[in-house]
Amino acid sequence: ETGVTQTPRHLVMGMTNKKSLKCEQHLGHNAMYWYKQSAKKPLELMFVYNFKEQTENNSVPSRFSPECPNSSHLFLHLHTLQPEDSALYLCASSPLQGGVDTEAFFGQGTRLTVV
Amino acid sequence: KNQVEQSPQSLIILEGKNCTLQCNYTVSPFSNLRWYKQDTGRGPVSLTIMTFSENTKSNGRYTATLDADTKQSSLHITASQLSDSASYICVVSGENILTGGGNKLTFGTGTQLKVEL
Numbered sequence: 001e002t003g004v005t006q007t008p009r010h011l012v013m014g015m016t017n018k019k020s021l022k023c024e025q026h027l028g029h030n031a032m033y034w035y036k037q038s039a040k041k042p043l044e045l046m047f048v049y050n051f052k053e054q055t056e057n058n059s060v061p062s063r064f065s066p067e068c069p070n071s072s073h074l075f076l077h078l079h080t081l082q083p084e085d086s087a088l089y090l091c092a093s094s095p096l097q098g099g100v101d102t103e104a105f106f107g108q109g110t111r112l113t114v115v
Numbered sequence: 116k117n118q119v120e121q122s123p124q125s126l127i128i129l130e131g132k133n134c135t136l137q138c139n140y141t142v143s144p145f146s147n148l149r150w151y152k153q154d155t156g157r158g159p160v161s162l163t164i165m166t167f168s169e170n171t172k173s174n175g176r177y178t179a180t181l182d183a184d185t186k187q188s189s190l191h192i193t194a195s196q197l198s199d200s201a202s203y204i205c206v207v208s209g210e211n212i213l214t215g216g217g218n219k220l221t222f223g224t225g226t227q228l229k230v231e232l
Contacts, residue, residue: 002160042119042222043159043204090158103149104220106158 006107023074023091030096119223138205
């Protein structure tokens with residue numbers, strides 16, 4: 001256990017559905033991240049939140065909508081997804097102001113399948 | 116463009132044997148390099164973290180090396196076990212010029228290791 005918890009672990013949804021992924025950490029970290037991991041591709045950074053404020057959006061389609069109500073919780077709201085959005089979605093957190101060995105801790109991920 | 120390349124893409128070894136995984140990067144300025152182990156369907160877990168001044172670091176049967184001049188790193192696994200079967204990901208952090216700490220992470224595609232009996 002890394003201290004970062006994601007739910008659900010698995011999700012199957014239709015292209016017209018609306019669902020949400022949840023991430024929770026109680027490590028005292030102030031930075032939280034959403035990553036997408038497709039088969040045989042490196043992890044792709046989607047969004048970064050620092051102190052609940054979104055500081056980075058890597059050209060992610062609007063069908064992915066993040067929400068960070070506080071430093072401990074991060075959501076990814078999904079609607080009208082495409083089959084190519086099927087992937088492992090990973091949440092991570094890290095201290096915002098750290099030394100050179102600052103590390104991101106990852107959750108177990110949500111395996112999303114869009115049908 | 117910051118890039119991290121890993122080789123081989125996949126590797127199969129017999130239990131008890133040693134193996135070495137490679138990582139080349141072009142991230143600049145450099146802050147640190149991490150090796151992660153990712154079991155299938157799970158999030159990555161850190162094995163080692165190395166900063167610019169460190170040449171080698173061990174974590175049990177895992178030993179990482181770093182050559183900051185050639186921008187290369189390796190992960191050596193000794194006496195492999197079936198539980199070592201996983202994807203090993205090299206992750207390089209660029210330096211945050213404002214804070215001096217780590218910044219955005221650049222991930223390699225990983226090496227898929229399978230240990231067989």
